[in-house]
Amino acid sequence: MQNLMPAASASALPAILDQIHTDAQALFGQGRVASYIPALAEVPPRQFGIAVALVDGSTFSVGDAHTSFSLQSITKLFAFVLALKSVGDELWQRVGREPSGAAFNSMVQLETEKGIPRNPFINAGALVITDILTTRYAHLDYALLGALRRLTDDPELSWNARIARSERDTAHRNMAMAYFMKSYGNFVNDPELVLDNYCRQCATEMSCAQLAQATMFLANNGRDLRRDGSPDEQFLAADDARRVNALMLTCGAYDAAGDFAYRIGLPVKTGVGGGIVAIAPGIGTVAVWAPELDAKGNSVLGAFALEQLVLRTGWNHGQA
Numbered sequence: 001m002q003n004l005m006p007a008a009s010a011s012a013l014p015a016i017l018d019q020i021h022t023d024a025q026a027l028f029g030q031g032r033v034a035s036y037i038p039a040l041a042e043v044p045p046r047q048f049g050i051a052v053a054l055v056d057g058s059t060f061s062v063g064d065a066h067t068s069f070s071l072q073s074i075t076k077l078f079a080f081v082l083a084l085k086s087v088g089d090e091l092w093q094r095v096g097r098e099p100s101g102a103a104f105n106s107m108v109q110l111e112t113e114k115g116i117p118r119n120p121f122i123n124a125g126a127l128v129i130t131d132i133l134t135t136r137y138a139h140l141d142y143a144l145l146g147a148l149r150r151l152t153d154d155p156e157l158s159w160n161a162r163i164a165r166s167e168r169d170t171a172h173r174n175m176a177m178a179y180f181m182k183s184y185g186n187f188v189n190d191p192e193l194v195l196d197n198y199c200r201q202c203a204t205e206m207s208c209a210q211l212a213q214a215t216m217f218l219a220n221n222g223r224d225l226r227r228d229g230s231p232d233e234q235f236l237a238a239d240d241a242r243r244v245n246a247l248m249l250t251c252g253a254y255d256a257a258g259d260f261a262y263r264i265g266l267p268v269k270t271g272v273g274g275g276i277v278a279i280a281p282g283i284g285t286v287a288v289w290a291p292e293l294d295a296k297g298n299s300v301l302g303a304f305a306l307e308q309l310v311l312r313t314g315w316n317h318g319q320a
């Protein structure tokens with residue numbers, strides 16, 4: 001895969017990232033750390049990191065890019081990719097691929113749409129994906145962790161048991177959605193078991209640097225760049241990588257997907273831990289993290305940083 005970004009622009013990246021990091025500090029205090037999962041409320045708010053990985057293998061980072069954070073809904077991306085790899089197009093019988101225009105944890109559409117969630121990136125859709133994976137894998141958390149450990153080259157990568165427990169103890173709305181979908185016949189396994197898997201999945205932790213690396217296959221026609229000397233791996237079919245990017249662009253930021261597309265114009269996936277990962281196909285990946293969220297549950301500094309980055313690099317239209 002050819003790197004579309006000229007060397008001169010790549011060499012300008014460190015200064016661009018430093019400037020964005022400095023400018024973003026003014027936004028601290030504008031958002032709020034997620035508190036509906038009690039353990040997340042304890043995360044110190046004034047943290048901010050950016051990591052960029054280019055398809056030529058070069059990496060750049062600034063700020064708290066090597067601090068692990070709770071991926072939360074960003075894991076919906078990896079769970080969806082695993083489902084696409086393991087069950088394929090069959091999954092579209094149980095979940096749609098249209099933007100919901102509603103909050104990530106909304107359940108209003110489920111009744112009129114007969115228990116079929118709009119897309120795999122809202123909570124209801126992610127629960128169906130976890131249900132599909134729970135049927136497919138006897139030890140789902142290890143199947144998912146195994147994939148993530150390979151993509152990050154970090155055998156220690158794991159979920160935070162305290163955050164998983166904290167979410168599980170307060171997961172009343174997600175549980176309600178799972179039972180509601182079961183009443184429509186769109187849930188196979190015991191909702192309690194699926195929720196255990198879902199909460200562990202959401203509590204997976206990694207840093208911006210690791211997240212940029214783990215999503216490289218989406219910028220690189222489905223190919224993961226191996227850093228251990230082994231040949232690059234076709235982690236996902238190239239056509240599927242393109243489809244995942246389309247879904248991220250239209251559904252990756254819940255009811256702010258239109259605003260993100262307008263401001264940033266790249267496929268993204270956000271999470272209430274304050275992380276956002278963006279894909280610039282053919283160029284590279286960008287992971288940002290700052291825990292303070294806007295009213296729709298997306299990182300304030302993270303969105304600002306991505307917007308500034310595309311303004312300064314032109315990556316949203318495939319050029320520097």
Ligand SMILES: NC(=O)CC[C@H](N)C(=O)O
Binds near residue numbers: 072073074104123270
């Ligand atoms: N938007 C998010 O990151 C939500 C994830 C969270 N675990 C939930 O289910 O509510």
